[in-house]
Amino acid sequence: MNWKVLLAGLVLVLPLVWVLGSGFGNDPTYIPSPLIGKPAPEFELPVLDGDGQTVRLSSLQGKPVFVNFWATWCGTCGVEHPSLIALAKRYEGRAQFIGIAYLDKEDNLRAWLKSHGGMHFPSLIDVGSAAAVAYGVGRLPESYLIDQSGVIREKYFGAIDPYKVIEDLEALW
Amino acid sequence: MLGRLGELFALLGLAAATAGGVTGFVAGRTGSHALLRVTQRLSSAFSSAMFAAFLVMEYALFTHDFSVKYVSKVGSLASPTHITLVSLWSSLEGSILLWGAVLGAFVAVFAAWSRDRHPETTPWALGTMLWVCAFFAFLIAGPANPFTPAPDPVPTDGPGPNPLLQNHWLMIVHPPMLYLGYVGMTGPFGMAIGALISGRLGPAWTQALRKAILVPWGFLTVGIILGGWWAYDVLGWGGYWAWDPVENASFLPWLTATAALHAAMLPSRRDTMKGWTVTLVLVTFLLTLLGTFMTRSGVFNSVHSFTQSEIGPIFLVFLAICLVACVLLLASRIDKLAGEGEAPAPVSRESSFLVNNLLLVALTFTVLVGTTFPLIMEAAKDVRLSVGEPYFNRVAMPIGVALLFLMGVGPALPWGEPGPGRLVRALGPPTGAALAALGVGWALGVDTPWTMATMATGGFASWVTVREMVAPVLLRVREKGESPVVALGRAFRRGHRRYGGYLVHVGIIMIIVAIAVSHAYRKDVEVTLAAGEATTFGDYRFTFDEIDTVRESHRQRQEAVVSVEGPGGPFTLRPALNHYSAAMNAIGSPSVKSMLRRDVYASVLSIAPDERQVGLHLYLTPGVIWLWIGGAVCVLGTLVALMPPPQKRAEAA
Amino acid sequence: MVTLLFTLLAAPAAAEAPVAASASAVGLDPTPIIGAPEGPPLQGEALTDATVETARKLRCPTCQGMSVAESPAEGARAMKDEVRKLRAQGYSDQQSLDFFEASYGEFILLEPHKKGANLALWVTPAAVALAGLALVALRVRKSPPTHPAPPSGAAGADPYLDRVRQEIES
Known part of the structure; x- marks a missing residue:
């Protein structure tokens, strides 16, 4: 037995197997957001069909804000939309739900919303995609929960789990 | 029905390979000739079964038998026939089936070659290969079974393969080439294990081993280059x-494998480095497994990944074993x-082989660390990075330049121990060539340090x-008085392996220089043009004429007709957006005019909805065509090196 | 109902500047994250080069593995526009990278920071290369060859030609 070869081989091989094995069960597209616990980036964006009105995030402070980045070209966005509507209704007056449409056209947005149960909370238009970049949006849909003092508490990847959102929201009061 | 038949062949393959693995090892241990014959028969059975399973699937695809789940997943009535046939390897299960079929082919070749040779080593080698076969047959028969029936009710049509894969003819050729390369490494692996267990690695076995590495190495080279070409032409x-x-x-x-090919040249000349050569062959095979795991486990983040699959953990267990x-x-x-070889002199040719191996292994290790590092950090510290x-x-x-340097210095160095005079005489003229290449590069506007270094070492x-x-x-002309043509023919025939090797070197030099130049001097610009509008970029003037819409059975293609004026022109580029029914987003396909100096x-x-305006990304990339030419030269060199030696051809004739 | 919400929401904002006329009115102020621009504003060719310089170091989050400069994906192009905006204002390469890192995490950088455990990424390959070099050197120098150079052939005058002869005859 050549002990040098054995040792060198095992030193190379065992960590490799461990590393490869540890990757299972992790979703390689899930990237924890560095913004959690930080003040939410401020934005001021025009409202879809809002006659030129804008919404400023800081004007909403005092209530939890749930920001959902979406687009009509994103398939999963249609899947989660009913949950969002239900949540917006459930927390009406207590928390503010906002959609931010990313890389999309107003006509498409209108048509899409019409065929997906109508507009139950305002959708803003991310002009120049600056908000999406500031929030670190990668693969749509992604959502953020901002607490009463304007701090990001949670980021949701893909279609939201409404029960998780309820749990997180309730924890804020 | 077809599904059952395919499954039956997969199970037969599994049984044959497992039995053959057992008999092979027993034959190796006992030296039983009869058992070796049994093993060889079993290996033929495996090969036939895999080939049959492959044909069954092709037939199912061809006849659109949607009762087979895999066909309902990748088949489509709208796909043209050639797309239908190649969609076999467009998804995970089918690609493993192709793997099995290719494995069958390689094992058949080895079994035929080794039939009456090396009775001490062959059973171990064949047995090892059959154990690998057994694993893949197990995947095909079990966890990655492509023959499972489609859920009831049987669908009447399918979505067709991934649009990205339908976009280019290269996608038909690239995956099989890569598989031939990957799977082919099972051959040298078995041979190396055979040599290790039997303790015999003589010149004949080494030479065969070298050939066994060279064949898949050639395929792998082609596969990699075609992959690059595909990315270039499609993405x-x-x-x-x-x-x-x-x-x-x-x-x-x-x-x-490149390192192993070079290391295997040493033992045939000097009796050193045997263990190292064998190690490299084993590592090569293990890396093909690792590569397959990376592509199919869903653990890695990649454009090319197959979707998450259950075979990942099984594969990891096999890899770990x-x-x-x-x-x-x-x-x-x-x-x-x-072997009891002597140590080489510090600047002799053997040393340059050692340094070659060192550089290649260092590069391998670096790429491996870089590729797995995000996983390491995630596992160790829960940090995500790229x-x-x-x-x-x-x-x-730097490693590429060093290898290029070695490619020049290595062959120039004598074997054994050279004196200083010989060194100067050997290295002087090529140094002149290096300076000349540098001058040419400078005249063409090369000014970045690494590119200059690449040009100079490339010239050398x-x-x-x-x-x-x-x-x-x-030498022949002078000493034997032959005419240059005859001399070339004879020298070539006698030293075809040498010529092959040097041709591959020429190809690799072209590729490395092309990479350096195209990477350092690529220019790009994004423009929006209205119909009839023109823009100037570099030495070229681009005019957007119109959108030309082409309807094909499986897609609709919007081609932007762009006329280009400038050096090598005028010509027309037709970059396009392809709309497939299965895909949400349109997939672009670029248009390239390749010229010796640059690609446009x-x-x-x-594309605006009214088709009157188009957004274009324009690139001017120097020297890219030399990558493909270099690749072709590598293939040519590999073929030359693999030519049967002259006396054998005489026998055959 | 929805309209009510809208008016409620938009009331404070409506008093401010009208929307979308200029991107900066809508865009975000990077100053709180990365401070004031370190350099002069850029434009023209310098801006294009600077944009590519930075964008090549950023990972396209949707396509995985490709840089923002190269990716044709729309998300990447939006990020590239943001890079251009930052560089145009005079933010340096590093500042622009920091801006993206603040929202996406270190994940967005195609080359991680050279600090802490990340150093292993550079140190281990170098260490392996050095160890290999030491091994080769040791092997080469351990026992100087006792055999002379390969015996010269008949011609003998030029050792290089001898070698060629030897190789093609072998």
């Missing part, structure tokens, strides 16, 4: 290599193999390589 970002985990996965075994078994086997048997092009380029460039290496090919011819490359970013 539309003007590049051909992104250091993506899956690309790295194909590069890693290529590097170690192979890794540990190889380490144990090497540790226990390597000393039996080591290791991409800037890192790999930074490390790979070219000179040496060409001289190595010309010198024997001149355009891809469509957007």
Whole structure:
């Protein structure tokens, strides 16, 4: 037995197997957001069909804000939309739900919303995609929960789990 | 019905391979000739079964038998026939089936070659290969079974293969080439294990081993280059290599196989380095497994990844068993193999082979660390990070230049111990060539340090390589009085392996220089043009004429007609957006005009709904065509090196 | 109902500047994250080069593995526009990278920071290369060859030609 070869081989091989094995069960597209616990980036964006009105995030402070980045070209966005509507209704007056449409056209947005149960909370238009970049949006849909003092508490990847959102929201009061 | 038949063949293959693995090892242990014959029959049975299973699936695809789940997943009535046939390897299960079929082919070749040779080593080698076969047959019969029936009710049509794969003819050729390369490494692996266990690695076995590495090495080279070409021609970002985990996965075994080919040249001349050669062959095979795992486990983030699949953990278990078994086997048997060779002199040719191996292994290790580092950090510290092009380029460039340098210096160095006078005489003229190449580069506007270094070492290496090919011819002309043509023919026939090797070197020099130049001097611009509008970029003037819509059975294609004026022109580029029914987003396909000096490359970013305006990404990339030419030269060199030696051809005739 | 919400929401904002006329009115102020621009504003060719310089170091989050400069994906192009905006204002390469890192995490950088455990990424390959070099050197120098150079052939005058002869005859 050549002990040098054995040792060198095992030193190379065992960590490799461990590393490869540890990757299972992790979703390689899930990237924890560095913004959690930080003040939410401020934005001021025009409202879809809002006659030129804008919404400023800081004007909403005092209530939890749930920001959902979406687009009509994103398939999963249609899947989660009913949950969002239900949540917006459930927390009406207590928390503010906002959609931010990313890389999309107003006509498409209108048509899409019409065929997906109508507009139950305002959708803003991310002009120049600056908000999406500031929030670190990668693969749509992604959502953020901002607490009463304007701090990001949670980021949701893909279609939201409404029960998780309820749990997180309730924890804020 | 067809599904059942295919499944039956897969099970037969599994049974044959498992039995053959057992009988092979017993035959190796007992030296029983009868058992070796049984093993050989079983290996034929495996090959036939895999080939039959492959044909069954092709037939199912061809006849659109949607009762087979895999056909309902990748087949489509709308797909043209050639797409239907190649959709066999467009998804995970089918690609494993192709793997099995290719494995069957390689094992059949080895079984035929080794029929009456090396009775001590062959049973171990064949047995090892059959164990690998058994694993893949198990995947096909079990966890990655492509023959499972479609859920009731049987669908009447399917979505067709991934649109990205339907976009280009290269996608038909690239995956099989890569598989031939990957799977083919099972052959040398078995042979190396055979040598280790039997403790015999004589010149004949080494020579056969070298050939067994060279064949899949050639396929792997083609596969990698075609992959780059495909990326360049299809993905539309003007590049051909992104250091993506899956690309790295194909590069890693290529590097170690290259090292093994060079290391295997030493034992046939001097009796050193046997253990090292065997180690490299084992590592190459393990890296092909690792590469397959990377592509199919869903653990790595990659453009090319197959979707998450359940075979990942099974594959990891197999990989782990192979890794540990190889380490144990090497540790226990390597000393039996080591020949009593002498150590080479510091600047002799042997040393340059050692340094070559060192560089290739260092590059392999770096790419491996870079590729797995995000996983390591995630496992160890729960941190997500990326290791991409800037890192790999930074490390790979110096090593690439060093390899290029060695490619020049190595053949110029004498075997044994050279005196200083011989060294100067050997290295002087190529140094002149290096300076000349530098001058040419400077005249063409090359000004970045690494590119300059690449040009200079490329010039040096070219000179040496060409001289190595010309010198024997001149020698024959002078000493034997042959005419140059006859001398060339004879020198070529006698030294075809040598010529093959140097041709491959020429190809690699072209590729490395092309990479350096195209990477350093690529220019791009994004423009929006209205119909009839023109823009100037570099020496070229681009005019957007109109959108030309082409309807095909499986897609609709919007081509932007762009006329280009400038050096090598005028010509027309037709970058397009393809709309497939299965895909949500349109997929772009760029248009390239390749010229010897540069490529003019355009891809469509957007097309206005009224088709009166188009967003274009324009690229001017120098020297890219030399990558493909270099690749072709590598193939030619490999073929030349594999030519049967003259006396054998005489026998055959 | 929805309209009510809208008016409620938009009331404070409506008093401010009208929307979308200029991107900066809508865009975000990077100053709180990365401070004031370190350099002069850029434009023209310098801006294009600077944009590519930075974008090549950023990972396209949707396509995985490709840089923002190269990716044709729309998300990447939006990020590239943001890079251009930052560089135009005079933010340096590093500042622009920091801006993206603040929202996406270190994941967005194609080459991680050279600090802490990340150093292993550069140190281990170098260490392996050095160890290999030491091994080769040791092997080459351990026992100087006792044999002379390969015996010269008949011609003998030029050792290089001898070698060629030897190789093609072998």
